[in-house]
Amino acid sequence: MAAKRPVVIGIAGGSCSGKTSVTNAIYDVFRDHSVVVIEQDFYYKDQSHLTFEERLGTNYDHPLAFDNDLLIEHIKKLLLRQPINKPVYDYVQHTRAQEVIHVEPVDVIILEGILVLEDADLRDLMDIKLFVDTDSDIRIIRRIMRDIKERGRTTDSVIEQYLTAVRPMHNLFIEPTKRYADIIIPEGGDNEVAIDLMVTKIKTILETDNVL
Numbered sequence: 001m002a003a004k005r006p007v008v009i010g011i012a013g014g015s016c017s018g019k020t021s022v023t024n025a026i027y028d029v030f031r032d033h034s035v036v037v038i039e040q041d042f043y044y045k046d047q048s049h050l051t052f053e054e055r056l057g058t059n060y061d062h063p064l065a066f067d068n069d070l071l072i073e074h075i076k077k078l079l080l081r082q083p084i085n086k087p088v089y090d091y092v093q094h095t096r097a098q099e100v101i102h103v104e105p106v107d108v109i110i111l112e113g114i115l116v117l118e119d120a121d122l123r124d125l126m127d128i129k130l131f132v133d134t135d136s137d138i139r140i141i142r143r144i145m146r147d148i149k150e151r152g153r154t155t156d157s158v159i160e161q162y163l164t165a166v167r168p169m170h171n172l173f174i175e176p177t178k179r180y181a182d183i184i185i186p187e188g189g190d191n192e193v194a195i196d197l198m199v200t201k202i203k204t205i206l207e208t209d210n211v212l
């Protein structure tokens, strides 16, 4: 019997909009099926050749910060049901970690990240495109709390980065990708109706004869 083509779901949205929460809610439903999360953040360009000080100068909210060629290569491999070695990212050191995660082929691929809808070649690989829409005041509050707790940052550094890069790049590159979304989800992972709709749609695609 011919192998089925995996389903690719793209989940975009601003920093701290709730992309990971939506991703986890969908992941939990398909956990016993076969599902993988591909974080666009893990595909930030390797910066191991730069000093720590130099890495602080990178604009992490610009499309050019990402190695989308590698990301696209990996999604295409998974679509052909071939395994990949997914990079791991270190937000404290601002570069790729030494280790990789071996990922076997799966039925459901969830691709999440601030700019996953910005690249046309990446968009073309997606069956469903979501944009998680959360007000910027909520997002900055969440970001200050998260980055201090989990990413080794100070309040001042988070605010400075927000004003110089996160906010302007959001307005320039992230917010405009909303137009490519099939569904715009307010309330992130708390939006049970949207999550249920997504799960139903994914199941429908999985049940169709979508062969390679």
Ligand SMILES: Nc1ncnc2c1ncn2[C@@H]1O[C@H](COP(=O)(O)OP(=O)(O)O)[C@@H](O)[C@H]1O
Binding pocket: 013, 014, 015, 016, 017, 018, 019, 020, 021, 022, 142, 143, 146, 187, 188, 189, 190
């Ligand atoms: N509905 C919510 N209410 C309160 N905090 C939330 C909510 N959704 C997400 N958060 C918190 O905000 C931060 C960012 O959420 P996350 O889902 O990781 O967003 P993203 O992946 O878009 O950056 C996390 O610390 C998370 O716990």
Ligand SMILES: Nc1ccn([C@@H]2O[C@H](COP(=O)(O)O)[C@@H](O)[C@H]2O)c(=O)n1
Binding pocket: 014, 015, 016, 019, 041, 044, 060, 061, 090, 091, 093, 094, 095, 113, 114, 166
């Ligand atoms: N070294 C880095 C790499 C990325 N960031 C920030 O992460 C944000 C994207 O992740 P979310 O979970 O918030 O979607 C992005 O806004 C980058 O500014 C960073 O601070 N340092």
